[in-house]
Structure formats: C-alpha cells, structure tokens
Amino acid sequence: MANDRVYLNGDYLPLAEAKISVLDRGFLFGDGIYEVIPAYKGRLFHLDDHLLRLEHSLAGIRLDNPYSRRQWQAIFAPLLSPGRDQYIYLQVTRGAAPKRDHAFPENTPPTVFVMCSDIVPFAGKVAGISAVTEADSRWRLCNLKTIALLANILHRQAALDQGGAEAILIKDGYVTEGAASNVFAVINGELLTPPKDHAILPGITRDVMVAIAQKHGIPCRESAISLSELKSAEEIWVTSSTREIIPVTELDGSPVGDGKPGLLYRQMDGLFQAYKQSFA
Numbered sequence: 658m659a660n661d662r663v664y665l666n667g668d669y670l671p672l673a674e675a676k677i678s679v680l681d682r683g684f685l686f687g688d689g690i691y692e693v694i695p696a697y698k699g700r701l702f703h704l705d706d707h708l709l710r711l712e713h714s715l716a717g718i719r720l721d722n723p724y725s726r727r728q729w730q731a732i733f734a735p736l737l738s739p740g741r742d743q744y745i746y747l748q749v750t751r752g753a754a755p756k757r758d759h760a761f762p763e764n765t766p767p768t769v770f771v772m773c774s775d776i777v778p779f780a781g782k783v784a785g786i787s788a789v790t791e792a793d794s795r796w797r798l799c800n801l802k803t804i805a806l807l808a809n810i811l812h813r814q815a816a817l818d819q820g821g822a823e824a825i826l827i828k829d830g831y832v833t834e835g836a837a838s839n840v841f842a843v844i845n846g847e848l849l850t851p852p853k854d855h856a857i858l859p860g861i862t863r864d865v866m867v868a869i870a871q872k873h874g875i876p877c878r879e880s881a882i883s884l885s886e887l888k889s890a891e892e893i894w895v896t897s898s899t900r901e902i903i904p905v906t907e908l909d910g911s912p913v914g915d916g917k918p919g920l921l922y923r924q925m926d927g928l929f930q931a932y933k934q935s936f937a
C-alpha cells in the first residue's frame with residue numbers, strides 16, 4: 658500500500674490528487690524509466706547504486722537527469738518513515754507534449770513521480786515458489802529499467818496462469834532473468850548467475866548477493882546457464898529489491914533438488930539478512 662503523500666513535479670500531495678496529462682508520453686508510449694529503492698528502517702539501501710542505474714537508464718533513453726543525487730535524496734526523505742521497511746518507486750517520463758508524435762518533443766519538461774510503499778513480506782519465501790520457463794520475448798535494451806513492461810507483464814501472468822509465481826526467461830537456449838528478478842542457480846556446488854549484458858537488468862540485489870558470496874568464500878561465478886543446466890540445477894533462486902532472495906523449489910512442474918529451499922539458499926539468505934541489519 659502506497660503512503661498517502663506522493664511527490665509529483667516539485668510538489669508533495671495526497672495520492673488521490675496526483676494527476677498527470679493524458680498526453681504524457683509515459684501514458685501514450687511507455688516513454689520513461691523507473692527505479693525501485695528499498696529502505697530498511699528508513700535508511701535507503703545501496704542508494705548510490707540505484708541512482709547510478711537511474712543515470713544509465715536515463716542516458717539510455719536520451720533523457721536528461723532532472724536532479725542531482727543530492728536532490729533526489731532530498732525528495733525521498735519526507736516520504737520515508739524511520740521505523741518501517743519500505744521502498745521508493747520513482748518514475749521519470751519524457752513529459753506531456755502538445756501533441757502525440759513519436760519524435761522527441763522540444764521544451765517539454767519531464768514528468769517526475771515518486772511514491773513510497775511498505776515492503777510486504779513475500780509469502781513464497783518460506784516454502785519456495787514454482788517457476789515456469791518461457792521464451793524471452795523482450796527487446797534488446799533489457800539493461801535499461803524502462804516503464805515499458807508489457808512483455809514482462811505477459812511473462813509473469815503466463816507463470817501465474819500456470820500456478821507459478823515467476824517466469825524464468827530463456828533466450829537462444831540460455832537463461833536471461835526472471836520477469837521481474839535476476840536468476841541464480843547452484844550447479845555442481847557452484848553458484849552461477851548470468852553475466853550482465855543488454856539481455857538483463859543489472860539487479861542491485863544480484864550484485865549484493867555476488868559480493869556477499871565472494872566475501873564469505875562461497876564459490877560464485879557469472880556464467881551463461883543453459884536451459885538443460887537450469888533443469889538439473891541443485892538449487893535455483895530469484896532476487897529483487899522488494900522480494901530479496903526467493904528459492905525456486907519447482908521448475909516447469911518438476912522439483913528443484915529435493916523440492917525444498919536448499920542449504921546454500923539458507924546460508925545466503927542468512928548472510929543477506931545480517932548484511933541488511935548492519936545497513937539499517
């Protein structure tokens with residue numbers, strides 16, 4: 658549930674009063690980018706990494722960053738509650754031009770929207786989730802966090818329709834990522850995750866996991882994962898800012914490993930929780 662107060666183009670106002678034009682290019686074209694930043698007990702987690710990814714996303718769609726890092730931080734601060742685990746959702750679109758035209762508009766300020774919501778613990782965390790593999794139907798700029806998420810939505814819904822909770826996407830026989838998550842697999846005792854390229858979003862949670870594994874001497878490597886390797890993986894997890902690390906205990910109707918969250922998952926989740934506490 659979003660807090661009642663949100664930020665829109667320089668003002669804080671009640672959510673119900675936050676309105677944008679129907680000519681906004683975010684609405685008409687999905688022409689914009691977004692970012693999701695968790696905050697534990699009011700402290701933003703890996704803020705600089707999220708703001709750096711925001712800069713890359715904006716540059717990738719040729720939109721100027723409307724604010725400095727310090728200004729962004731000042732915008733977020735009044736929306737956060739110190740005692741709560743929450744996440745900031747921010748969105749920047751190419752604004753509302755006088756007419757609908759694919760060409761970039763001139764002299765059109767961007768639309769900037771920010772809201773803050775509670776992080777609701779994800780039910781699938783304890784027992785694990787079912788995932789289904791799907792042929793990745795997305796474009797070649799998946800490294801940018803754009804608001805044009807229709808392909809991701811269709812993949813996620815296809816998974817839900819089959820009783821799963823996440824789709825794991827396959828391109829040319831190899832895992833890219835989840836519909837809204839990055840993928841890790843334990844194969845021959847080694848933790849693998851696909852390398853960062855234009856086929857995946859460079860997940861902040863993913864990078865934190867890799868750093869934690871390296872720090873604790875857990876064998877972990879960036880590597881392409883084929884569909885057949887995924888199908889015989891000892892463990893599979895998906896990671897994201899709002900759900901953290903979620904074990905996949907069933908893939909395409911078959912159990913992953915013994916069908917329960919694995920040992921390495923439990924170790925990494927424990928390390929992640931401890932790291933999070935040290936951050937908050």
Ligand SMILES: Cc1ncc(COP(=O)(O)O)c(C=O)c1O
Pocket residue numbers: 693809834835836837838839857858859860861862863896897898899
């Ligand atoms: C497509 C996709 N990949 C990966 C992620 C995970 O990124 P992060 O860990 O930064 O939330 C997300 C998050 O929503 C996502 O939508």
